[in-house]
Amino acid sequence: xxxxxxxxxxxxxxQVWQGRAAPQPSGSQPTGWPTxxxxxxxxxxxxxxxxxxxxxxDGVGELQLLLPTLARLTxxxxxxxxxxxxxxxxxAGWEARGVVMSHVDIVHADERDVLWAVEQCLRSASCAAVxxxxxxxxxxxxxxxxxxxxxGKALAFVFRDRRHAVQASPAALRLExxxxxxxxxxxxxxxxxxxxxQAVPLASGWx
Numbered sequence: 001x002x003x004x005x006x007x008x009x010x011x012x013x014x015q016v017w018q019g020r021a022a023p024q025p026s027g028s029q030p031t032g033w034p035t036x037x038x039x040x041x042x043x044x045x046x047x048x049x050x051x052x053x054x055x056x057x058d059g060v061g062e063l064q065l066l067l068p069t070l071a072r073l074t075x076x077x078x079x080x081x082x083x084x085x086x087x088x089x090x091x092a093g094w095e096a097r098g099v100v101m102s103h104v105d106i107v108h109a110d111e112r113d114v115l116w117a118v119e120q121c122l123r124s125a126s127c128a129a130v131x132x133x134x135x136x137x138x139x140x141x142x143x144x145x146x147x148x149x150x151x152g153k154a155l156a157f158v159f160r161d162r163r164h165a166v167q168a169s170p171a172a173l174r175l176e177x178x179x180x181x182x183x184x185x186x187x188x189x190x191x192x193x194x195x196x197x198q199a200v201p202l203a204s205g206w207x
Contacts, residue, residue: 029155032068036185039200040173041193045069048153049172049191050146054162058086058133060179062159065202069129069155071098078128081121083107084114086133115141122148122156129155143170 030037030044037044045051055062063085070080080103082089091101109117118132122145130149134141137160149156162176165188174189183202187195 029069030072031065032072033065033200033202035202036200039187039196041190045155046172046191048150048155050142050149050156050158050170051173051175052142052169052171053157053159054165054174054176054188055159056162056177056179058159060177061183062177063089065177065185066131066157067094067097067099070094070104071100073128074100074103076128077103079126080104081107081127081130083117083121083130083132084109084111084134085131111135115145118156118158119144119148122152122154125152125154127152127154129157131157131159133159139168139170146170146172 028044029042029047031040053062053065073080075098077100082104084107089104089106094104095101107117107121114132114134115137118130118134121127121130137145137158142158145156145158148154158171165176169189171189172191174187176186176188178184178186178199184199185202186199189195
């Protein structure tokens with residue numbers, strides 16, 4: 001029969017390995033939504049990478065999700081590109097949320113040119129963030145945007161219909177925005193950790 005030893009003696013003699021929880025990283029690109037930052041492994045948006053945001057339909061608050069980030073970047077005089085949005089951004093509303101519109105450029109491109117325009121802006125290293133709504137984007141095209149974001153050290157935000165959720169994505173972060181029963185996001189994929197099981201509520205507001 002095996003000898004019974006006190007746990008304290010094993011720990012003291014260093015015969016048992018003690019794991020320690022890794023400290024939660026403090027993201028250099030906070031989303032501005034404390035509940036979302038707490039749920040993401042990096043503590044915010046993944047640096048120099050593409051975030052894919054899946055939507056049930058356009059106009060469900062996808063821009064509100066990014067307004068804290070756009071306000072922070074433009075207050076630092078860092079350029080933001082908005083490429084072919086489905087609706088014209090409400091300038092007064094953005095300004096009321098702290099976005100400095102003089103550092104925001106809105107580009108209207110033909111459907112066939114949207115992906116090209118996004119890639120050029122990301123690769124230029126002159127944009128802090130690029131937002132786009134490509135209608136047709138296959139895996140190869142999305143990979144090019146991911147590489148371009150890394151090359152240009154920029155944040156890329158690509159909005160797509162949630163029907164694409166069944167397809168694999170090269171995005172570093174993949175969120176699905178839900179408007180009912182409450183406004184929340186589901187983390188479908190996140191680089192550096194496992195997605196939280198539960199949806200992340202956003203109704204508490206942003207900082």
